[in-house]
Amino acid sequence: MRSSIYILIVVSCLAGCSPKLPPGENLYVGSTVKIEGDTKGAKERKALKSQLTGLIRPRPNSKFLGIRFKLWANRIPFIGKRIGEPPVLASTVNFDKNTQVLQNRLQNKGYFQSIVTFDTVTKRRKTSVTFTAKVGPQYTIDSISFPVDSSAISKAIAATSNRTLLKKDDPYDLDIIKAERARIDGRLKNQGYYYFSSDYIIVNVDSTIGGNKVNMMVRLKPETPGDARNVYHINDIIVHADYNLATDTSTKKPDSAVFRGYYIIDPNKKFKPIMFDRTLVIDTGDIYSRRDHNLSLNRLISLGVYKFVKVQFEEVQTDTARLLNAYYYLTPFPKKSIRAEIGGLTRSSNSTGSEFTVSWRNRNTLRAAELLTVSAFVGVERQVSGNQPAVSTNRLGANIDFTVPRITIPIRFNTNSEYVPQTKMNLGYELYNRSDQYTLNSFRLNIGYVFKEHLRNEHQLNVIAINYVYPQNITDKFQAELNRNPTLQRSIERQFIIGSNYNYNYNSQVRPNVRTHNLYFNGNIDLSGNLLGLIAKRDDQGNRYLLNGVPFAQFIRVEPELRHYLRFNNSKTNMLASRMIVGVGYTYGNSYSMPFSRAFFVGGTNSVRAFRARSLGPGTYYGGNADTARRFLPDQPGDIKLELNTELRFNLTSIFNGAFFIDAGNIWTVREDPLRPGSKFNGKFLSQLAVGAGFGLRVDLQLVILRGDLAFPLRKPWEQNQQVNFKGIRDDMIFNLAIGYPF
Numbered sequence: 001m002r003s004s005i006y007i008l009i010v011v012s013c014l015a016g017c018s019p020k021l022p023p024g025e026n027l028y029v030g031s032t033v034k035i036e037g038d039t040k041g042a043k044e045r046k047a048l049k050s051q052l053t054g055l056i057r058p059r060p061n062s063k064f065l066g067i068r069f070k071l072w073a074n075r076i077p078f079i080g081k082r083i084g085e086p087p088v089l090a091s092t093v094n095f096d097k098n099t100q101v102l103q104n105r106l107q108n109k110g111y112f113q114s115i116v117t118f119d120t121v122t123k124r125r126k127t128s129v130t131f132t133a134k135v136g137p138q139y140t141i142d143s144i145s146f147p148v149d150s151s152a153i154s155k156a157i158a159a160t161s162n163r164t165l166l167k168k169d170d171p172y173d174l175d176i177i178k179a180e181r182a183r184i185d186g187r188l189k190n191q192g193y194y195y196f197s198s199d200y201i202i203v204n205v206d207s208t209i210g211g212n213k214v215n216m217m218v219r220l221k222p223e224t225p226g227d228a229r230n231v232y233h234i235n236d237i238i239v240h241a242d243y244n245l246a247t248d249t250s251t252k253k254p255d256s257a258v259f260r261g262y263y264i265i266d267p268n269k270k271f272k273p274i275m276f277d278r279t280l281v282i283d284t285g286d287i288y289s290r291r292d293h294n295l296s297l298n299r300l301i302s303l304g305v306y307k308f309v310k311v312q313f314e315e316v317q318t319d320t321a322r323l324l325n326a327y328y329y330l331t332p333f334p335k336k337s338i339r340a341e342i343g344g345l346t347r348s349s350n351s352t353g354s355e356f357t358v359s360w361r362n363r364n365t366l367r368a369a370e371l372l373t374v375s376a377f378v379g380v381e382r383q384v385s386g387n388q389p390a391v392s393t394n395r396l397g398a399n400i401d402f403t404v405p406r407i408t409i410p411i412r413f414n415t416n417s418e419y420v421p422q423t424k425m426n427l428g429y430e431l432y433n434r435s436d437q438y439t440l441n442s443f444r445l446n447i448g449y450v451f452k453e454h455l456r457n458e459h460q461l462n463v464i465a466i467n468y469v470y471p472q473n474i475t476d477k478f479q480a481e482l483n484r485n486p487t488l489q490r491s492i493e494r495q496f497i498i499g500s501n502y503n504y505n506y507n508s509q510v511r512p513n514v515r516t517h518n519l520y521f522n523g524n525i526d527l528s529g530n531l532l533g534l535i536a537k538r539d540d541q542g543n544r545y546l547l548n549g550v551p552f553a554q555f556i557r558v559e560p561e562l563r564h565y566l567r568f569n570n571s572k573t574n575m576l577a578s579r580m581i582v583g584v585g586y587t588y589g590n591s592y593s594m595p596f597s598r599a600f601f602v603g604g605t606n607s608v609r610a611f612r613a614r615s616l617g618p619g620t621y622y623g624g625n626a627d628t629a630r631r632f633l634p635d636q637p638g639d640i641k642l643e644l645n646t647e648l649r650f651n652l653t654s655i656f657n658g659a660f661f662i663d664a665g666n667i668w669t670v671r672e673d674p675l676r677p678g679s680k681f682n683g684k685f686l687s688q689l690a691v692g693a694g695f696g697l698r699v700d701l702q703l704v705i706l707r708g709d710l711a712f713p714l715r716k717p718w719e720q721n722q723q724v725n726f727k728g729i730r731d732d733m734i735f736n737l738a739i740g741y742p743f
Helices: 002-016 042-055 069-073 095-108 152-158 174-189 274-279 290-302 476-484 486-491 726-732
Strands: 027-037 115-123 126-135 140-145 201-206 213-220 233-240 257-259 262-265 306-316 323-332 336-346 351-362 371-383 391-404 422-434 438-451 457-472 495-507 517-528 545-547 555-567 575-587 640-651 656-668 690-700 705-715 734-739
Touching (some): 042 126, 095 126, 174 213, 274 290, 290 323
Parallel strands (some): 233 323
Antiparallel strands (some): 201 213, 306 323, 438 457, 555 575, 656 690, 690 705, 705 734
16 A cells, blocks of 8 residues: 555656756647638548647657656666656747748648647746647649640650649649659659659649639749750660679770670679579660669569669760660679577477577579578477476478579560569478477478569469478377377378469568558468379278378368558557458368368467467367366367457557457368367357457567567357356466567
């Protein structure tokens, strides 16, 4: 009780007392904006008020829960310099200048007949200000016209009018006018007008026509220089393929190889000339295009062999044509490098561990930007649960990855996108040892393609995807469980997974933005054994098909995932994030259930956070029941998955963010599993969803985000009584510690 009183006294003192100020000075505590006059509605009035408020400078000292902690911290030795803020004095606020800024903004938004005044109030050495904006009617656009003279550049400007940003009956807005000038400049830059600039465009506005309307005339400034009025073509393309600051560029072409019109200067023959023919999208004789200019730069960067990429255009002096020489200066990364990584992890299944990886890279293996990566890793996890013996999980493996910056098939493929398409090959091995169960050996071979039309989406097609797994060192206890459970036995048996898979990804947040709505979609389809079934032979019993004496899996697996991000007030951190995942796997022929590596699981730090990793389901089955606990089912695989997540994210301080979340989900089997009653998918699947909720704290350290989520179950599918039991919530709480957001 006493401590509560002391806290209240301290908080009241911090909130009500004045900080130490220089003599004759007052603390500036903020401003308000009042809108009076003719606005179209409450929504427009609110938006206008928010815009004007955001323009006022300087900002007062920050507050948290109504208290200016940083202002008070500024007075504490050693701490103040790190987290404190000096007081914002009223004498530093230029009220007249702020008034002019607000009035200019109103005029820029079409409120031409507006007046802004201000009034200050000082109490107890604290000064606040109220700005009153008396706005007149907002002017709207009545007509838009473009140049009508016969010059080539005027015709080019007029030809862009079909996509103009200036629309009849829209409000006058100076920002839109600037954007229209930039749009026209961009269109002309792609049509050869290399020296053109948006500054050469003027939009004349006539506001005297009455009715609070304006006419707009888009025109070319008369003083526009001659070179900005002319179309330029590409002359020579000179590529310095191994450029550094000591490279002699005084002579541009000597000692260069000419390949399909490109002059390649590469004295040490580090790169094959054909690499530049595949990458650059500009050719001799082309009309200059800013789009192709940027596209070529992006494609050179995406090769992954150059750390600096620069292009310079120089005009060629001639009396008959307007020509540009293009000079590319490309500085390579070191060809070979070695890298080591070490990381730690913790799981909601009470597992902790670490992993060490070392990799060697060759960025230019065959002299055409091919990337060869050889890596090895070792990982250790240790799981402790109650009074049970500790369980160790050890991983050991190696990978060879080879990436070629082109599609290696004899079919013409359009590669003129922002990113160079790639052919990827992977050969890998992993040994997975669980001390209380088994050792699993896994060999992988993947050959496929990755390509993009633009930055936001990506296609990945693995034409050949082979996975060979076989177990060994199975413990007697686990073997006894396998003998009782055919489903579990088939999930880890020796088998081939041979087929193809395709993945499509769309992400509107690849480039950071503050749009209200953002979407993420990932769709995957995986096929195995569909063609092998036509040529493989059956075993002696005629039940299963074999490949070299080993059965192979036959299944179709589909998993789409959709995320939606709803931002509030253009904030980067305040948003409602939602996710839905639907997974379906159907087995046939050789397979009765999905292979363990392709099965679906629910529960854990990035799934339904109120339940242990991979522990949920399937259906109403619960592997932790007293009569089934000795059946030794640590992970619960399924053939069908449904997961729904939503969380409200908000900013607390500069680096701390919070979240409230609700998760729901479960898995099911396609066929009845006698050892897991209630696991089969049926029409009551919605009532079988597990539901959890909780709150989290995230620490944004720029390079990494540390996340702690405290979650508790609201509905357990295996319990007949589906009412929320708040009394038992504390006992069921789970704390998840992870890196990054869950979705």
